[in-house]
Amino acid sequence: MEKVTYHIPSISCHHCIHTIKTELEEQEGVVSVEGDLDSKRVVISYNPPATPELLIDILKEINYPPDL
Ligand SMILES: [Cu+2]
Secondary structure (H helix, E strand, O other): OEEEEEEEEOOOOOOOOHHHHHHHHHOOOOOEEEOOOOEEEEEEOOOOOOOOOHHHHHHHHHOOOOOO
């Protein structure tokens, strides 16, 4: 299992984290999504076929682009 952490500046409340979690968990291979409101960071654990590129694409699509 792989793990990535992204800083997402547009996170502003718990609803944002909930949305991100729901959308990412629809991607096959995503195991867990943990968000922290104070640091605006999201930790994603995943297996193939999920890839960082796919995760970033999803985040951009839902208007939560990560700081890269
Ligand atoms: Cu919000």
